Amino acid sequence: MRMEYNYALPETCNADYLGQSIASICNVTSYYFFLSILETFVRRKQRIAQTCERITPIHIPDAEYDFVVVGGGAAGSVVAARLSENPSWKVLLVEAGPDELIAASVPGFTYVVTKSSNEWGYQSTNEAYACQGSNGSCSITQAKTLGGGMSHNGFVYLRGSPYIFDQWAAMGNEGWSWEEVLPFFKKSENNGDIDSVGRKYHGTNGPLFVERFPSKPPFANVILEAAKEAGFGLSNDLNGDDPIGFTILQTTSHRGARRSSAAAYLRPIRHRKNLQITLNSTCTRVIIENRRAVGIEYYKDGKLYTVRASREVILSAGAVRSPHLLLLSGVGPEEDLKSYGIEVIENLPGVGCNFHDHPVFPISFTIDEPDVYDNNWAALAEYIAFQTGPLSNIGLAQVVGALPSGITTPNLPDNHIVAMAYAAGCAPGGIGLLSSDGKREIEFWAGYEHPKCRGKIRLASSDPLEYPSITVNYLCHPDDIAGVVKAVEYTLQLADAPALKAYNMTLATTPFEPCSTYTFASRKYWECAVHYNATGEFHVAGSCKMGPSSDPLAVVDPRLRVYGIQGLRVADASIMPQVTTANTASVCVMIGERAAHMIKQDWGYTDAV
Numbered sequence: 122m123r124m125e126y127n128y129a130l131p132e133t134c135n136a137d138y139l140g141q142s143i144a145s146i147c148n149v150t151s152y153y154f155f156l157s158i159l160e161t162f163v164r165r166k167q168r169i170a171q172t173c174e175r176i177t178p179i180h181i182p183d184a185e186y187d188f189v190v191v192g193g194g195a196a197g198s199v200v201a202a203r204l205s206e207n208p209s210w211k212v213l214l215v216e217a218g219p220d221e222l223i224a225a226s227v228p229g230f231t232y233v234v235t236k237s238s239n240e241w242g243y244q245s246t247n248e249a250y251a252c253q254g255s256n257g258s259c260s261i262t263q264a265k266t267l268g269g270g271m272s273h274n275g276f277v278y279l280r281g282s283p284y285i286f287d288q289w290a291a292m293g294n295e296g297w298s299w300e301e302v303l304p305f306f307k308k309s310e311n312n313g314d315i316d317s318v319g320r321k322y323h324g325t326n327g328p329l330f331v332e333r334f335p336s337k338p339p340f341a342n343v344i345l346e347a348a349k350e351a352g353f354g355l356s357n358d359l360n361g362d363d364p365i366g367f368t369i370l371q372t373t374s375h376r377g378a379r380r381s382s383a384a385a386y387l388r389p390i391r392h393r394k395n396l397q398i399t400l401n402s403t404c405t406r407v408i409i410e411n412r413r414a415v416g417i418e419y420y421k422d423g424k425l426y427t428v429r430a431s432r433e434v435i436l437s438a439g440a441v442r443s444p445h446l447l448l449l450s451g452v453g454p455e456e457d458l459k460s461y462g463i464e465v466i467e468n469l470p471g472v473g474c475n476f477h478d479h480p481v482f483p484i485s486f487t488i489d490e491p492d493v494y495d496n497n498w499a500a501l502a503e504y505i506a507f508q509t510g511p512l513s514n515i516g517l518a519q520v521v522g523a524l525p526s527g528i529t530t531p532n533l534p535d536n537h538i539v540a541m542a543y544a545a546g547c548a549p550g551g552i553g554l555l556s557s558d559g560k561r562e563i564e565f566w567a568g569y570e571h572p573k574c575r576g577k578i579r580l581a582s583s584d585p586l587e588y589p590s591i592t593v594n595y596l597c598h599p600d601d602i603a604g605v606v607k608a609v610e611y612t613l614q615l616a617d618a619p620a621l622k623a624y625n626m627t628l629a630t631t632p633f634e635p636c637s638t639y640t641f642a643s644r645k646y647w648e649c650a651v652h653y654n655a656t657g658e659f660h661v662a663g664s665c666k667m668g669p670s671s672d673p674l675a676v677v678d679p680r681l682r683v684y685g686i687q688g689l690r691v692a693d694a695s696i697m698p699q700v701t702t703a704n705t706a707s708v709c710v711m712i713g714e715r716a717a718h719m720i721k722q723d724w725g726y727t728d729a730v
């Protein structure tokens with residue numbers, strides 16, 4: 122077979138977008154030259170970084186818009202794009218961060234972009250049951266960039282169990298059952314593997330590319346073999362009729378490059394005149410007059426701007442910042458607002474409550490294989506020419522197992538097991554060198570996806586630029602502990618399967634001193650260890666809970682309207698009454714689709730689902 126190399130860098134433009142460089146994120150001088158060359162190629166290769174298709178932000182806003190959307194993340198990009206389909210509506214999208222980094226386009230750099238400047242850097246506090254090794258403070262990684270979490274995340278395209286959406290509906294949220302949300306998942310989706318996954322659950326006409334990566338490390342097949350041997354089974358599509366087992370994931374990428382909701386929804390409509398986007402613009406409050414949202418204030422380059430919204434303001438700032446903005450605007454628990462001197466406009470006790478996340482526990486193993494870096498000149502050349510090879514994927518993390526813990530609900534696939542290894546990344550030790558003299562390490566993330574624990578987002582200051590206080594309250598409930606421990610036990614069972622034993626897979630996690638009274642690797646030991654090393658899976662949700670008016674903690678109604686305030690909705694991860702049993706980005710895209718559809722309906726403009 123003759124290989125067609127394509128190093129050409131066609132289609133130049135005057136794109137001036139320069140975010141933080143890959144070399145400066147990796148921050149290793151010995152490797153600077155290699156990373157700079159990699160970045161030069163990636164930046165110019167339109168198929169990867171789409172620098173010629175980036176949006177052009179505005180600098181000075183107009184005085185008034187029909188709709189103002191706050192937060193250009195997974196959900197907000199969708200809301201802004203869909204609302205501006207009506208040419209007679211003028212829409213402003215306000216995003217606190219800059220455009221997506223070049224490094225973010227390259228799947229092999231997934232774990233690097235979370236260390237970039239496009240990250241909020243939140244830490245939770247007062248965790249009484251988790252992160253005890255770090256004074257009860259867990260990292261809450263959240264992206265600060267156009268595309269939000271989808272410019273930053275692990276690419277996983279999973280929707281979670283239909284059971285959860287039916288639960289949402291059963292709580293009194295009309296219109297949110299699985300049957301009712303499925304059309305919006307399909308509407309958003311342009312599935313590139315449709316011949317393999319079928320049309321019953323998947324769409325091909327939406328903006329969001331969904332497909333498997335073009336390549337995977339050979340060890341992925343070893344994990345699948347081990348899963349079969351351990352009796353866990355394999356699934357061709359966890360989003361379909363086969364929700365239990367191990368699979369090679371579908372991802373929000375296209376031909377080896379990231380495609381966030383901003384890339385999918387905003388870049389193709391960058392010339393639309395009635396949609397304006399302002400970046401590096403932090404919303405500080407919603408302006409509410411006579412119990413109606415009439416605009417927002419935002420801070421950019423040291424200046425405070427005020428814009429009016431003649432129809433609605435939509436908060437899509439994510440599960441940490443949407444409740445924070447409501448609190449800063451006088452909507453929230455009366456006592457909390459008063460204690461910070463904020464005028465109470467609506468006493469809404471649920472704002473910031475019901476905050477939760479999936480807890481995960483990392484466990485490390487070694488295998489008998491040299492510890493090589495998977496990024497080198499060959500990987501660079503292959504990626505630029507074909508968008509395949511180690512840089513075109515996230516390594517082993519594209520294999521996931523969804524298994525039922527049986528803790529609360531029979532057959533609910535609420536345990537997730539993901540293996541982390543073979544990711545290209547920075548390769549800081551030098552090109553072609555070994556990462557260490559030891560064996561290759563494989564870290565598994567053992568997660569519980571149906572948590573009962575609830576934490577809270579609270580004001581920490583009346584200064585809108587200060588971060589709110591965040592407590593997730595991970596592992597506060599025995600079921601959540603049992604859920605994580607069950608995932609650990611499944612992981613150990615997997616590691617014991619002959620296919621992995623052939624690689625001498627050996628537990629490498631060092632025992633935690635505070636748990637030394639228990640036999641290492643016993644159930645009691647894990648029940649103790651999770652309090653020291655479990656953390657969150659980055660799927661924070663629930664802090665502006667959707668619910669009927671009878672629910673004392675409901676913040677928005679099932680049409681996502683904030684109780685007590687006209688012209689104000691929330692559309693993002695915060696509205697989930699219960700987080701789904703999987704990664705949350707596709708659900709936030711669906712929420713964005715659903716929100717835009719309802720807003721259009723409510724203003725007498727209907728479009729097809």
Ligand SMILES: Cc1cc2nc3c(=O)[nH]c(=O)nc-3n(C[C@H](O)[C@H](O)[C@H](O)COP(=O)(O)OP(=O)(O)OC[C@H]3O[C@@H](n4cnc5c(N)ncnc54)[C@H](O)[C@@H]3O)c2cc1C
Binds near residue numbers: 195216217440443692
């Ligand atoms: C490291 C990481 C890995 C993840 N991996 C996966 C995965 O593989 N698959 C998956 O499905 N999910 C994953 N997730 C979760 C998923 O990405 C999020 O659930 C999803 O992005 C949340 O969408 P959202 O619209 O609620 O908020 P976001 O996508 O977080 O968007 C909120 C946006 O609002 C902006 N904003 C905040 N405050 C303000 C303000 N005051 N003014 C203006 N703008 C503001 C933020 O900068 C951000 O861009 C991951 C998340 C992280 C952080």
